[in-house]
Amino acid sequence: MILPRNTTSTCSRNFTLLEILSTTLLTAVLLTSILGVWRGVHTIRERCDTAMTDDARIQHCMNQISADIRHMTPTDEDIGSVIIGEMDETEGVRRDTLEFVTTTNSPNVNAFGSDVVSVTYGLSQTEDDDATWALVRSVSDNLLALEEEDPEETVLLSPISSLTLSYYDGQEWLDTWDSSLQDGNSPTAVKVRIELVGESEGEAVLAPELLVAVLARPTADEESTDQRGETP
Numbered sequence: 001m002i003l004p005r006n007t008t009s010t011c012s013r014n015f016t017l018l019e020i021l022s023t024t025l026l027t028a029v030l031l032t033s034i035l036g037v038w039r040g041v042h043t044i045r046e047r048c049d050t051a052m053t054d055d056a057r058i059q060h061c062m063n064q065i066s067a068d069i070r071h072m073t074p075t076d077e078d079i080g081s082v083i084i085g086e087m088d089e090t091e092g093v094r095r096d097t098l099e100f101v102t103t104t105n106s107p108n109v110n111a112f113g114s115d116v117v118s119v120t121y122g123l124s125q126t127e128d129d130d131a132t133w134a135l136v137r138s139v140s141d142n143l144l145a146l147e148e149e150d151p152e153e154t155v156l157l158s159p160i161s162s163l164t165l166s167y168y169d170g171q172e173w174l175d176t177w178d179s180s181l182q183d184g185n186s187p188t189a190v191k192v193r194i195e196l197v198g199e200s201e202g203e204a205v206l207a208p209e210l211l212v213a214v215l216a217r218p219t220a221d222e223e224s225t226d227q228r229g230e231t232p
Contacts, residue, residue, distance in 0.1 A: 057156075057157060058157065058196075058207050058208070060156075061135065061156040061157050061194075061207075062192075062207070062208065062210050064137065064156060065121065065156075065192055065210060065212070066210060066212050068100075068102045068119050068121075068137075069100075069102070069190045069192075069212040069214060070212055070213070070214060070215055071102045071103045071215060072100050072101070072102050072186045072190075072214050072215075073100070073101045073102060073103065073116070073186070074179065074184050074185055074186045081100070081101035081118070081143070082099070082100070082101075082178075082179050082180065083098075083099070083100040083101075083177055083178070083179035083182075083186055083187070084097075084098070084099045084100070084177070084178055084179070085097070085098045085099075085165055085167055085176050085177035085178075085187075085190075086098075086176060087165075087175045087176050093161070093162050094162045094163060094164040095122070095123045095133070095162060095163055096122070096163050096164060096165040096175075097120065097121065097122035097123075098120070098121045098122070098165055098177075098190075099118070099119070099120040099121075100118075100119060100186070101116060101117070101118050101119070101143070102116075102117060102119050103115055103116055103117075116141075116143065117139050117140060117141045117143075118139070118140040118141075118143055118151075119137065119138070119139055120137075120138040120151070121135070121136075121137055121138075121163075121165075122135075122136060122138075122163070123135060123136070123160055123162075123163050124136045124153075126158060126159070132158065132159045132197075133158070133159060133160045133161070134155045134156075134157065134158035134159065134160055135155070135156045135157040135158065135160050135163060135194065136153050136154065136155055136156070137153070137154045137156055138151040138152070138153045138154075139151055139152045139153075139154070140152075157194065157196065157207075159196065159197040160194065160195070160196055160197065161195040161196060161197050162193075162194070162195040163192075163193075163194055163195075164192075164193040164194075165190065165191070165192060165193075166190070166191040166193075167187035167189075167190055167191075168187055168188045168189040168190070168191070169182070169187060169188060170188045173191065174187075186214050187214055188213070188214060189211060189212060189213045189214060190211075190212050190214065191209065191210070191211050191212075192209070192210040192211075192212070193206075193207075193209050193210075194206075194207040194210075195207070
């Protein structure tokens with residue numbers, strides 16, 4: 001008796017070396033592509049975060065300058081307040097300065113501090129690089145001190161290429177301002193133009209131009225005249 005041959009049996013088959021190498025190569029290419037996409041997304045995210053941070057710093061700087069200039073006070077001999085805006089132009093680059101007295105609504109860190117402070121805006125060379133400039137806000141809160149005290153300096157923006165300030169007297173824009181030559185008056189408005197250093201060499205990035213209207217206040221002479229003119 002002849003038994004039928006079993007035709008349903010299967011034989012085992014192993015992968016060849018060529019197939020393993022091909023699979024490994026395809027997996028490596030796929031992982032490399034995924035890694036490239038991830039790096040691209042991560043780079044774009046970092047750039048967006050940096051741009052948002054820079055925009056926030058610029059906005060904070062503009063808000064601080066606007067608040068100070070808006071509450072600028074006219075000349076007052078009792079506290080020695082003056083408004084001095086000087087133009088400094090070197091090789092076509094403006095690095096202006098502005099000194100004035102202003103009122104602030106910020107809470108005082110020192111309980112004995114004053115809401116009337118002397119503020120100076122200007123560019124200063126950074127300690128790390130003499131060729132790099134920073135926009136610095138210097139504040140003195142003791143205007144009646146017998147001895148001159150060192151102001152508190154805060155870097156608002158860096159690196160800065162130029163700072164251009166203009167003053168409106170009600171008729172025209174001026175590059176400088178001296179309240180002693182303006183009957184002690186403050187300018188009607190101040191225009192602030194800041195250029196930041198770009199990423200590439202020689203590139204300048206223009207920050208939004210700031211135009212601030214100064215709140216009108218009578219000078220000390222006008223106040224005394226008005227008081228003498230009042231009838232009891």
